[in-house]
Amino acid sequence: MARRPRESDRPKGATTIQPKDPDLMNEDSSGAFDGFDSDEDQDKNSIELELEKAVFGDDFGFHERLQHHGIVKDGLAGSTAHRITVGDSTKGDTQDNLRDIADADVCSPATATQILPQRSSCSSSPSEADDADDSADEPEAVWHDSDDDRIVVSLQANPRLRKLRIYEDEDLVNGRQYTKRLRRQFELLNHVPLWVGQSRAKRKTDNDLDHNNNNNNTAFPDSDPDSSSEGAMSVDSDQLLAPPLAKLLQQPGALLSSETDTPRGKRKLRPEVIDMQRTKDVGVAQPSAITSLQFHTVQPLLISSGPASTVFMHRVAPQSPNPNPLLTSLHIHSTPLFTTVFQPPDGSKILFAGRRRYFHSWDLSTGRVDKISRLCGPRSEQKSMERFKISPCGRWMGLVGSRRKGGGLINVLDARTSQWIAEVHVESNGGVADFEWWGDGEGMTVIGKGGEAVEWDGRQRKVVGRWVDEGAVGTTVLAMGGRGGGAKAIGGDRWVAVGSTSGVVNVYDRKTWGTGKVLSGPKPCRAFDQLTTPISHLAFSPDGQLMVMASRWKRDALRLVHLPSCTVYKNWPTSSTPLGQITALAINPKSDLLAVANEQGKIRLWEIRA
Numbered sequence: 333m334a335r336r337p338r339e340s341d342r343p344k345g346a347t348t349i350q351p352k353d354p355d356l357m358n359e360d361s362s363g364a365f366d367g368f369d370s371d372e373d374q375d376k377n378s379i380e381l382e383l384e385k386a387v388f389g390d391d392f393g394f395h396e397r398l399q400h401h402g403i404v405k406d407g408l409a410g411s412t413a414h415r416i417t418v419g420d421s422t423k424g425d426t427q428d429n430l431r432d433i434a435d436a437d438v439c440s441p442a443t444a445t446q447i448l449p450q451r452s453s454c455s456s457s458p459s460e461a462d463d464a465d466d467s468a469d470e471p472e473a474v475w476h477d478s479d480d481d482r483i484v485v486s487l488q489a490n491p492r493l494r495k496l497r498i499y500e501d502e503d504l505v506n507g508r509q510y511t512k513r514l515r516r517q518f519e520l521l522n523h524v525p526l527w528v529g530q531s532r533a534k535r536k537t538d539n540d541l542d543h544n545n546n547n548n549n550t551a552f553p554d555s556d557p558d559s560s561s562e563g564a565m566s567v568d569s570d571q572l573l574a575p576p577l578a579k580l581l582q583q584p585g586a587l588l589s590s591e592t593d594t595p596r597g598k599r600k601l602r603p604e605v606i607d608m609q610r611t612k613d614v615g616v617a618q619p620s621a622i623t624s625l626q627f628h629t630v631q632p633l634l635i636s637s638g639p640a641s642t643v644f645m646h647r648v649a650p651q652s653p654n655p656n657p658l659l660t661s662l663h664i665h666s667t668p669l670f671t672t673v674f675q676p677p678d679g680s681k682i683l684f685a686g687r688r689r690y691f692h693s694w695d696l697s698t699g700r701v702d703k704i705s706r707l708c709g710p711r712s713e714q715k716s717m718e719r720f721k722i723s724p725c726g727r728w729m730g731l732v733g734s735r736r737k738g739g740g741l742i743n744v745l746d747a748r749t750s751q752w753i754a755e756v757h758v759e760s761n762g763g764v765a766d767f768e769w770w771g772d773g774e775g776m777t778v779i780g781k782g783g784e785a786v787e788w789d790g791r792q793r794k795v796v797g798r799w800v801d802e803g804a805v806g807t808t809v810l811a812m813g814g815r816g817g818g819a820k821a822i823g824g825d826r827w828v829a830v831g832s833t834s835g836v837v838n839v840y841d842r843k844t845w846g847t848g849k850v851l852s853g854p855k856p857c858r859a860f861d862q863l864t865t866p867i868s869h870l871a872f873s874p875d876g877q878l879m880v881m882a883s884r885w886k887r888d889a890l891r892l893v894h895l896p897s898c899t900v901y902k903n904w905p906t907s908s909t910p911l912g913q914i915t916a917l918a919i920n921p922k923s924d925l926l927a928v929a930n931e932q933g934k935i936r937l938w939e940i941r942a
Contacts, residue, residue, distance in 0.1 A: 476508075483507030599942040601877045603894040607941035608904045611650035614927065614935035615658050618644065622929035624672040625916035629679045633659070634927060636916070636935060639668035643684055643694070648925065650937060662701065664692060670718035675747060676726040676773075683729075685717040704750055707743075713755070714743055722747055725773030728790060730756075732764050740764030742778055744790070754793050760784040766810040770823025777823070779810045779830065787822060787850050797822070797850025803859075806833030806866070813872025813879070814895065822848050827895065829879060831867025836860065837881050839898060858898035862891045869914065873923040878940070880926065882914045890914055890928070910936065 376384070487493045488503045496505075496513040505513070620640035627634055632648040634656075643662045649655060664684075672684035685691030690705035707714060719732040726747055733741040733755070740763035742756040758764060760780020767778040775796075779785040783804025787797035801807060807830060814826035821842035828840040838856035845851050865885040872879050876895060883889040888911040892901040905911060912930030919926055919940075926938045 480507030480511065483510070485510045598875065601894060601940075601942055603897040603899045604901060605903050606892060606894070606901045608926075609939040609941060611937045611939055612655035614646050614648070614656045614937055615644065618642075618933035618935075620933055621915050621931040622933060622935065623670055623915055624684075625918045625927055625929050625935070626673050627918055627920040627925075627927070628674055629676060629921055631679070632920075633674075633679075634918070634935075635672055635674065635682060636929060637669040637672040637684055638915075638933070641665065641667050641669060641686075643669065643672055643682065646935075648920070648937075650925075650939070656937070662694060667692075671720055673720075673722055675722055676724050678726075683720070683722065685720060687716050687718045689715065689717065691717045691720070707745065707750060707752055713741060721767065721769060723769040723773040723776075723790075724771060727773065728753070728769075730767060730769065730776060732767070735763070740778075740780060742767055742776070742788075754790075756786065756788045756795070758784060758786050765807040768810050768812045770825060771812065771815050772824040775823055777810065777812065777828070779807055781807050783807050783830075785810075785830075799850055799852050799854055801830045801832075801838060802853070802856055803836070803838070804830070804832055805836075807831070808833055808867050809870050811870035811872060811879075813874075814876030821845070822850060826876065827872060827879070829870045829872070829881070831870050831881065833866040835863040835865055835867060835883065837863075837867055837870065839879070839893075841896075860891070860893065860900065862900055863889050865889055869917050871917055871919055873919045873940075874921050875923040878919070878923065880917055880919070882917060882928075884914050884931075887911070887913055890917075 483506060484504050485493070485507070486503055487497050487505060496510075496517060614634060614636075618636065618638060618640060619642075620638040622636050622638045624637045625634070627648070634646045634648050635643060636646070637643045641664050643664075645659045645661065646656050647659050649657070667686045667688055669684050669686045672682065675681040675683055680695065680697050682694040682696065683691060684694070690703055693702045693704060695701070713733040713735050714731055715734040717731055721730050722728070723730070729745045729747040729750075731743045731745065733743055735741055739757055739759040739761075741758070742764065744753045744755065745751060746753055756767075756776065756778055758778045758780045760782040762781035765779050765781040767776055769776045774791055775787065775789040777785060777787055779801065783801035785799050785801065786795045787799075788794070789796045809831040811829045811831075812823070812825040812827065815824055822845070823842075826841060826843050828842060830838045830840075832838075837860040839858050839860070840854050841857045844857075845854060860881065863881065863883050863886075865883040867881060868884040869882040870879070872895075879893040879895055881891050881893065888905060888907075888909060890905055890911055892904065893899070894901060911928055912932055912934070914928055915931055916929040917927065924940050926940055928936045928938075930936075
């Protein structure tokens, strides 16, 4: 017969578990346990109801929290609407606190950021006051996430977040401040394009413009509604506004000094060997190939554009902590750009155009952008304004005409008023290949695709000379430079370079032509045949010691030529020089920087050392 266990048989330290609630442990008269074997639904006791409410919540707590959501706004600035007492030994207090906690406060995933209930876990700091001041100036957001007020992020724990601190010992911030700090850091590294968020306003009368400037606190109070000449050009009704250059220079990372602040003596380059040092690229890759590239004549600025319909302006500072930052950009809707230039002599305006019947003028002093769509003169010969050049004096503008029968023509306009002045004809099969203004700005040289060239004097309004390029086979590009001709060379330029489809570049020395004379059949001082594809780009350095020739039809097709020795540098570029397919190039006014753009939208920058 089995002996009933006694009290003395229990192991030392063991305790007997007795049911405290008769609902959890039911025994019938026979002593059998039927609490879990019964098929009937058991009623939940008070402890189970409390746990279920704390974990899953209930309808009453959900609606109550929605009602208090508009009242409790800042969980880190002293709000006591909901508290969790951690480490409290009083059981009753813990249960009372759990009743008022929503399910999102109890069940939260373990992440790098801590989601806490709304309580004053960290004291107010100067950074919070600064963020409150910033938020007062910003427009109210359409929607706020309530969880942002209950997120606490440690800026000290993660080394990548320490740059978001305002002062050194700052540590905890809430989710709203954390978002604001991230946005501020992103805008410091990636400047917001000025055309983002700007809407096109209808052109108004002078009285309306004055009224808006006085009452609406516009971003550009210095704009002058009468800056354009209504009698000489027709400006489109849609008008754009951009910050003036003076305002851009006041931003962080703006210009430290101009090109003329640190004058240096003239240096001499050695022939055959040149020291080229690559620097940081200018900006990031642009969304399209770059077809136009130019340095500012006074300030260290570089503008670029392409089929993406956007003009980019960068500050040229290869040695600064933030090298070559983007100052601003301007987007023109549905206008793939082909030519973008600073207007000489001071570069106060930027002119840009694509394959359209209009072009744009961006006044950097006022920030006004005008669309010029009508020319006072023969418009039948000007169906596109994509190819134009401004004279060095800034008075005239030359546009390549559309007519090809019987040769080509250049329309000459007044650069200030867009008034048509004259047209220059060249008798050549296929039309105009290229043209270039004289160095003194008083005339131009126009060359046709068959190699025939004419010299046009703007003071006399007539052609003063004609000559033919020797051995020309499909002329593609023309360039002039080297202010060493003096009074003996027509136009003040010593060197004339002509490129062709065969890859040959002829260089002429006008100093040998005679005083103001134009030879009908001049002989080139040197013919360069290092490139085998059509020449697309020719450029002279402002000091006249260097010539750059390139072809976009082959990768890394670029050569440097020393002047006046007319020798090609053999040590640069090398096979490892990352040039790509070149689409544009430019040399800065001090002749110590070479910028090369390619089809990938990248701008490479090299320093030219003596």
